[in-house]
Amino acid sequence: MRESVSYAIHDGIAVVTIDSPPVNAMDQTMRAGLKKTFIALRGQSEVKAIVLACVGKTFVAGADIKEFDTGIAEPGYHEVLRLIEDSAVPVVAAVHGTALGGGVEITLACHYRVAHAGARFGLPELSLGIIPGAGGTQRLPRAVALEVALDMMLTGKPLAAGKALEAGLVDAVTEGEIVPAAIGFARELVQKGAGPRRTREQAVKGAAQAGELLTAKRAQMAKTMRNRLAPLALIDAVQAAVTLDFDQGLQVESSLSAQLEQATEARALRHLFYAEREVRKIPGLARDIAPRAVARVGIVGSGTMGGGIAMCCVNAAIPVTLVDATQQNLERGLATIRKNYQRSVERGSLKAEQMEQRLALITPSLDFGALAQADLIIEAVFENLTLKKEIFAKLDAVAKPGAILGTNTSTLDIDEIAAVTRRPQDVIGLHFFSPANVMQLLEIVQAGRTAPDVVVTALELAKRIKKTGVVAKVCYGFIGNRMMDPYGREAERCVLEGATPAEVDSALEQWGMAMGILAVYDMAGVDIGHLTRLERAHLLPKDPSFYRPSAMLCERGWIGQKAGRGYYRYDGAERNRTPDPEVIAMLADEARRLDIPQRHPDATEIQQRCLYAMINEGALLLEEGIALRASDIDVVYTAGYGFPRYRGGPMFYADTLGLKTVYEGILAFQKTLDPQYWQPAPLLKKLALSGSSFAQWQAEQTK
Ligand code: 3HC
Numbered sequence: 152m153r154e155s156v157s158y159a160i161h162d163g164i165a166v167v168t169i170d171s172p173p174v175n176a177m178d179q180t181m182r183a184g185l186k187k188t189f190i191a192l193r194g195q196s197e198v199k200a201i202v203l204a205c206v207g208k209t210f211v212a213g214a215d216i217k218e219f220d221t222g223i224a225e226p227g228y229h230e231v232l233r234l235i236e237d238s239a240v241p242v243v244a245a246v247h248g249t250a251l252g253g254g255v256e257i258t259l260a261c262h263y264r265v266a267h268a269g270a271r272f273g274l275p276e277l278s279l280g281i282i283p284g285a286g287g288t289q290r291l292p293r294a295v296a297l298e299v300a301l302d303m304m305l306t307g308k309p310l311a312a313g314k315a316l317e318a319g320l321v322d323a324v325t326e327g328e329i330v331p332a333a334i335g336f337a338r339e340l341v342q343k344g345a346g347p348r349r350t351r352e353q354a355v356k357g358a359a360q361a362g363e364l365l366t367a368k369r370a371q372m373a374k375t376m377r378n379r380l381a382p383l384a385l386i387d388a389v390q391a392a393v394t395l396d397f398d399q400g401l402q403v404e405s406s407l408s409a410q411l412e413q414a415t416e417a418r419a420l421r422h423l424f425y426a427e428r429e430v431r432k433i434p435g436l437a438r439d440i441a442p443r444a445v446a447r448v449g450i451v452g453s454g455t456m457g458g459g460i461a462m463c464c465v466n467a468a469i470p471v472t473l474v475d476a477t478q479q480n481l482e483r484g485l486a487t488i489r490k491n492y493q494r495s496v497e498r499g500s501l502k503a504e505q506m507e508q509r510l511a512l513i514t515p516s517l518d519f520g521a522l523a524q525a526d527l528i529i530e531a532v533f534e535n536l537t538l539k540k541e542i543f544a545k546l547d548a549v550a551k552p553g554a555i556l557g558t559n560t561s562t563l564d565i566d567e568i569a570a571v572t573r574r575p576q577d578v579i580g581l582h583f584f585s586p587a588n589v590m591q592l593l594e595i596v597q598a599g600r601t602a603p604d605v606v607v608t609a610l611e612l613a614k615r616i617k618k619t620g621v622v623a624k625v626c627y628g629f630i631g632n633r634m635m636d637p638y639g640r641e642a643e644r645c646v647l648e649g650a651t652p653a654e655v656d657s658a659l660e661q662w663g664m665a666m667g668i669l670a671v672y673d674m675a676g677v678d679i680g681h682l683t684r685l686e687r688a689h690l691l692p693k694d695p696s697f698y699r700p701s702a703m704l705c706e707r708g709w710i711g712q713k714a715g716r717g718y719y720r721y722d723g724a725e726r727n728r729t730p731d732p733e734v735i736a737m738l739a740d741e742a743r744r745l746d747i748p749q750r751h752p753d754a755t756e757i758q759q760r761c762l763y764a765m766i767n768e769g770a771l772l773l774e775e776g777i778a779l780r781a782s783d784i785d786v787v788y789t790a791g792y793g794f795p796r797y798r799g800g801p802m803f804y805a806d807t808l809g810l811k812t813v814y815e816g817i818l819a820f821q822k823t824l825d826p827q828y829w830q831p832a833p834l835l836k837k838l839a840l841s842g843s844s845f846a847q848w849q850a851e852q853t854k
Contacts, residue, residue, distance in 0.1 A: 154179060154180075154182075154184055154222070155169060155170055155171035155175075155178075155180050155184050156169055156184025156187070156441055156555065157169075157170070157183050157184075157188075157236045157549050157680070158188050158191075158192065158197060158736075159575060160195070160197065161720065162198070162200065162544055162603055163197060163198065163341065163851050164198075164202060164334050164337050164338065165192050165198045165200075165202070166201075166202045166204060166330065166334065167185075167189075167192075167201060167202065167203045167204070167480055168204055168206055168437070169181060169184075169203070169204070169205040169211065170205070170207065170699055171184075172207050172233050173207070173208075173211075173212065173287070173398075174207075174208070174209055174214070175207060175209060175211045175212060175254070175486050176211070176212055176213060176214065176215040177211050177213065177214050177215060177225075177253045177254070177257070177719050178215035178217075178218060178286065178631075179215075179218065179224040179227055179230075180225075180227050180477075180631075181211075182227075182231045183226060185231050185234070185235065185571070186226045186231050186234060188228065188632060189231075189235055189238065190234065190544075192238070192441060192571055193238070193239070194440070194687035198240055198242065199239070199240055199341045199396045200240050200241045200242070200337035200338070200340055201238060201240060201242045201243070201331065201337070202242075202243050202244075202245050202333045202334055202337050202537070203242060203243070203245065203257070203261055204244075204246050204329065204330050204333065204706075205245075205246035205247070205248075207248075207251050207575070208248055209247065209248025209250075209276060210244075210245075210246045210247055210248050210249065210254050210258075210270065211250060211251075211253060211254030211257055211656070212248075212249055212250075212251045212252070212254055213251040213253045213254050213275070214216060214228070214252055214253040214284075215251030215444075216279065216284070216421060216424055217474070217745055219279075219281070219412050219417065219421060220421065221293040223266075225371045227675065228253065228256070228277070228284065228285035229285065229286065229401065231529045232256065232257065232286055232326040233260070233286055234262035234829075235257070235260045236261075236262075236349050236350070237261040237604070238347060239347065239797060240346075241262045241263060241337065241340045241341075241345060241348070241686070242260075242262050242263070242347070243260040243262070243263045243265055243333050243336055243337045243340070244258040244261035244263070244264045244265070244333075245256065245265055245329045245330050245332070245333030246258060246264060246265070246266045246267065246270045246272070246321070246329070247266075247269070247270050247329045248267075248269075248271075248665075248805070249270070249271050249309065249849065250270065250271070250272050250273070251272075251273050251274070251275055251309070251639045252273075252274060252275060252276055252283065252287075253285045253287075255272050255273065255274055255283075255287060255775075256283055256285035256287040257285070258506070258658060259286065259287065259290040259291060259294055259350050260273070260286065260773060261291070261348070262347045262348045262349060262706060263322050263334040263337075263340065263348065264315075264320065264322055265321065265322060265323045265324075265325065265329070265332055265336045266309075266315060266316070266321045266324050266325070266329075267312065267314040267324070267325060267326075267329040268312050268313070268324050268325065269328045269334075270311075270315075270329075270566055270645060271309040271310065271311055271312070272303075272309065272310045272312075272315050272320060273303070273307060273310070273370045274287060274303050274304045274310075274607045275307040276290070276307075276381070276385075276591070277305065277381050277382060277385065278287070278303075278307050278419045278420060278765075278796075279305055279417060279418065279421060280380070280381050280411060280414065280417030280418075280420040280421070280797060281381060281408060281411045281412055281414040281417050281463075282381055282384055282385040282388055282404065282407060282408060282411060283304060283404075283406060284405070284408035284597070286351075286401060287399055287404075288304065288385065288388035288389055288391075288392060288400075288404045288482060289351070289388075289392045289400040289401050289404060290350040291303065291304065291411070292356060292357075292389060292392050292393070293350050293351065293353040293354065293355055293356065293392070294317070294319065294320055294353070294356075295318045295319050295320050295356065296356045296357045296359070297355060297356055297357035297358065297361055297364060297393070298357060298364060298738070299318050299388070299555065300388075300389070300646075301365075301368055301389060302363065302527065304385055304387065304389070305368065305372070305607075306690070306714060310499055311538065312324045312818075313319045321371050322336070322386075323336055324363060326713050327687040330353060331656045332373060334454035336848040338723060338764050341506040343435050343565045345491075346542075347463070351397045352397075355392055355393050355587055358393050358687060361390070361393040362828075365386055365389065365390055365393075368386055369383065369386050369541070372386065373649070377487050377661075378662075378663055378795070378797065379415070379416060379661070379797055380411060380414055380416050381411055382703050383413055383557075384407045384410075385745070387407060387748075388400070388403055388404045391403035391404065391632065391729060395668070399488075402657055415798075415799075415807050418799070418800030418807075419796070419797055419800075419803055419804075419807070420422050420796060420797060420799070421609065421640070421783065421800045422785070422800075422803050422846075423785065423796055423799060423800065423803075426780075426782035426783070426785055426786050426800070427495050427619055427786055427790075428603070429780065429783075430619065430622070430783055430786050431610055431614070431620070432781075433606065433607075433610075433622055433779065434779060436603050436604075436606065436607065437618045438609045440603050440604050441604065441607070442607045442608040442611040443526065443553065443555065443604055443605070443608045444469075444526060445469065445526045445527045445555075445615075446469070446526055446528055446610055447467055447469070447470050447471070447472065447524055447525045447527075448464045448470070448471050448472075448525055448527050448528070448529065448808075449460075449472045449473075449474065449521075449522035449524075449525030449527070449528035449529070449550075450464075450471055450472070450473050450474065450477060450528070450529050450531060451474050451475075451519075451528065451529070451530045451531060451532060451542055451546070452474075452530065452531040452532040452533075453473050453474075453475040453480055453481050453483070453484025453485070453529070454480070454484060454498065454588065455487070455585060456531040456559055456583060456585060456587055457473065457484065457529075457532075457559075457753055458473075458484045458485075458487050458488045458491075458529035459586050459587025459588045459589075460493065460529055460531055460559065460583055460584065460585065460587045461473050461488060461513055462488055462509075462587070463583075463587055463616040463617075463618070464512075464616060465510075465512040465513060465615070466509065466588070466616065466617075466749035467615050467616045468512070469512075469616075470512045470514070470523050471513050471514070472514045472524070472525055473485075473510060473513055473515050473517075474516050474517070474519060474521060474522060475517065475519070476652075478517060478518070480514045481516075481517065484515075485513070485515060486508075486628030486645040488513070489506075489510060491588065492506040492510065493506070494562065502839070504642055506611075511689070514589070516819075518611055519545050519546070519548075519664075520549055521551050522546065522549050522664070523549050523550065523722065524551070524555055525550070525551075525554060525555060525613070525792060526551075526553075526555065527554065527555040527608070527612070528546055528554060528556055528557065529557040529558075529559055529581055530542050530543065530546070530557065530558045531559040531583075532555070532564065533576055534560060534561060534562065534565070534679075534683065535562050536567065536568070537556060539560060539563065539568050539569055540567070540571045543556060543568050543569075543571050543572050543578070544571045546572070547571070547572035547573055547574065549661025553577070554577065554759070555579060555581070555605050555608060555609075556572065556574070556577055556611070557578075557579075558578070558579075558580055558581065559580075559582060559583055560580060561582055561628070562627055562628045562629075562630075562632055562683060564581070564625060564627075565578065565580045565596055565625050566598050566599045566600070566625055566848045567735065568598075568599045568679050569598050569599075569600060569601075575598070575599075575600040575601075576600050576601065576602040576605065576607060577600065577601075577602065578594065578597065578598060578600075578601060578628070579595065579597065579601045579605050579606065579609055579621060580594065580597075580598065580623075580625070581593060581595060581596075581791040582594035582595075582596060582629060582631075583618075583793045589778060590620055590789030590790075590827060590845070591618060591619050591790040591791065592618065592621065592631070592786075592787060592790040593609075593613045593616075593618040593619065593620045593621070594620075594623055594629050594630060594787065594791070595610065595613065595620045595621065595622045595623070596608040596620055596622075596623050596624070596625060596629050597622055597623070597624055597625075598624075599625065599699040607660075610622070616733060618835070619751040621786050621787050621790075622632065622779060622783070623702070623777055623778060623779075623783075623787075623798065624775075624776060624777045625777075626772075626775065628781070629777065629779050630777060630784055630787045631788070631791055631792060633699045633768060633772065633777070634768045634769055634772070634784070634788070634801070635668075635765075635826065636768070637764035637765060637767070637768050637845075638668060638761045638765040638768075639672075639680070639698070640697065640764065640765055640828065641670050641757075641760040641761045641764045641828075642655050642659070642667075642668045642669060642700060642757070642759075643697075643699065643700045643701060643762055644825075645756075645760065645761075645791050646669070646700050646718075646738050647696055647699065647700065647738055647741065647742045647747050647750050647794070648747060648748065648749060648750045648751065649739075649742070649743070649750060649752075650750055650751060650757060651730060651735055652669045652670075652719060652730070652734065653719075653730050653737075654666075654754070655667060655668075655669055655757055656668070656669050656751075657754070658672050658755075658757040659757070659758065659761060660782045661754065662754075662762075662795075663794075663795030663797070663798055664792030664793055664794065665794075665795075667795055668761070669718040670718065670719065671720075671793075672711060672718065673699065673711035673712050673717035673718050673719060673728065674711065675710070675711070675712050676703050676710055676712075676713060676715050677704045677710045677711045677718070678705050678710040678711075679707055680701060681698070681701050681768035684701075686700055687711065692827060693823065694827070695745055696745055699741060699745070700718075700738060700741075703732070703737060704717055704718065705739075707737075709734070712726065715804050716734075718731070718734060719731055719734075722769050740776075740784075754820075759816055759820075760820065760824070762801065762804070763813055763816050763817055763820070763827070765801050766801050766802065766805045766813055766835070767813075767817060767830075767832050767835060769781070769801055769802055769805075770832035770834045770835040770838075770845075771832045771834075772784065773834055773845075773848075774832065775836045780852075780853070781802035781845035781846065781849045782803070782846075782849060783801050783804070784800060784801060785799055785800020785803050785804050786798075786800065788796065788800045788801050801808060803845075803846070804844040805845060806844040806845050806846050810820060810835060810838045810839040810843070810844060810845070811840075811842070812837060813835065813839065814835055814840075815839075816838035817829050817831045817835075818829075834848070837840045
């Protein structure tokens with residue numbers, strides 16, 4: 152096996168170099184290499200100091216995440232880090248790139264830290280459902296103030312080198328080359344006769360105020376990280392750092408880590424880590440297909456969507472030509488973009504001059520001809536097939552050869568849209584989510600004739616504008632909205648069966664959804680879905696209760712937050728949602744009229760009905776080939792629909808329940824509820840009856 156650790160001695164300073172592409176993750180080979188190296192250096196009297204550095208784009212980016220699935224092999228983290236810390240001569244970490252997780256923990260076992268000005272130090276373990284497990288919970292509060300340590304570990308937000316210097320996490324920052332700077336630092340230590348400064352021998356910084364701080368953080372985590380294990384375990388581990396000696400504290404950290412690593416929460420978050428990287432690999436697409444160059448983007452429509460997409464592009468320094476039909480629309484659109492940036496400037500997350508630079512990259516125009524220079528044109532007008540077809544015919548006339556034509560439709564048939572052009576191979580769906588400048592997800596819809604390099608370009612664009620791009624095929628609603636349909640249908644049906652809107656939403660929120668679906672409708676506008684259903688009425692079930700609550704609200708003009716009322720009332724300055732007795736009475740009257748039995752579904756039933764319906768639809772999408780992988784569905788839902796990451800996405804969640812449980816649940820609902828909706832997807836049935844899972848099925852498909 153290739154060695155990933157080597158060393159060379161330069162005039163009394165040993166430089167230990169880690170080289171394990173792509174991100175220097177600390178796997179077993181690296182740990183074994185570090186162990187061998189530090190043992191070898193122990194016996195060499197000419198070595199007066201040691202510098203620990205990495206080659207490649209980054210310092211160690213953490214533990215090898217894959218190892219958590221198989222169990223950590225020997226030598227373990229503690230053994231290796233203790234060897235480094237025990238060195239009799241000073242050890243200086245030379246940090247560039249991103250030192251993450253175990254990467255920061257190695258630097259804490261070193262005696263001194265020198266960082267490149269562009270380096271960042273982060274502890275993202277909570278985002279993987281674990282806690283720093285290589286001594287981080289014990290050493291970090293000894294290196295920096297307890298509050299800073301807790302903040303770094305609870306938020307996962309990395310500290311830039313300058314801030315790390317202020318916090319005392321690093322001893323020196325250099326603008327120049329990192330290894331020579333660290334060697335220089337080590338030489339000075341030797342000249343001064345400074346010995347090792349072991350973190351474990353320091354006292355916790357701020358231990359006197361720990362009680363109050365930890366209690367406050369515990370309360371905050373219980374509220375903001377509902378249903379999670381790792382955040383509270385992290386606070387327990389830090390508490391151990393405050394109250395116990397170092398070795399006892401380390402034991403507490405180890406035992407908490409061992410419990411967390413195999414818990415469903417950590418397995419779910421690891422699943423998403425892999426799934427979010429897997430989405431870029433499209434089965435059947437050769438890895439060497441080159442993306443088309445995108446130097447300028449054209450956008451048609453300067454409304455909320457078009458404006459948000461323009462912001463995404465200029466944030467990534469891609470110039471935009473923004474076209475709309477009227478001067479008034481354009482001005483309104485540009486004013487909204489400026490207002491959004493202004494808010495970031497006021498919050499301090501953007502400098503005023505950056506705002507101006509970004510705005511200057513947007514060229515507004517009333518003329519479609521202005522789009523002739525764009526390499527990619529994204530249509531973002533009202534969701535109406537006739538209108539979109541008209542626009543695509545116009546785009547076909549003005550776009551340069553090879554330009555990609557994207558449509559931001561959320562439901563429509565992209566093959567039909569592509570058919571009005573002479574270049575269907577260049578047409579693709581680019582479904583952004585509102586607000587586009589904030590939401591993580593980009594559904595990339597490959598129509599029947601979309602060329603492979605157009606798909607590759609869209610994936611590349613997603614990465615450039617810092618979105619998670621997931622490829623889907625054409626069907627009504629693609630992956631996300633198609634699965635929302637049965638989920639929402641059950642929520643709407645539950646309010647006709649006697650659950651109040653607040654009961655339905657709170658059941659879903661308690662389970663972990665970011666927002667209950669009825670509150671989501673109010674936020675987005677109840678009319679949006681309603682209008683789509685009116686257009687597709689001929690394709691929908693003939694059931695008079697189907698999405699009836701939404702229809703009734705729209706008939707009354709109670710279309711959600713923008714009208715001040717929808718499923719809820721939004722009164723007062725805060726515009727908080729409050730139950731609306733009139734809506735509750737309206738639903739009860741309608742239930743009587745439609746002769747709907749009042750079952751008063753409880754929270755468990757609401758959760759199961761909504762989620763099983765969603766999972767079943769997901770299984771259909773897999774069979775139809777609309778979604779390429781079960782894990783892609785999980786990425787869509789966690790990145791775009793407020794599905795709790797710690798549950799891994801709907802398909803992973805189904806696997807954790809066991810597909811037999813889901814299948815039998817659906818059969819039970821078939822008996823007690825409307826059987827037309829409760830037909831198990833054939834794939835779900837097959838997997839459930841054979842004791843398989845979506846993950847296993849996916850592994851077999853991609854073999
Ligand atoms: N372990 C294993 N593989 C890793 C990895 C890790 N920690 N970090 C990245 N990789 C892999 C990715 O899976 C990807 O593989 P692929 O090419 O086969 O898909 C490859 O490295 C490149 O990664 P990215 O595509 O993410 O590269 P970017 O340049 O976009 O990002 C990064 C680089 C910022 C380092 C990003 O990869 C990242 O955030 N990695 C995870 C960091 C992390 O969470 N570290 C903490 C681990 S837990 C820990 O340390 C526990 C400790 O307390 C004991």
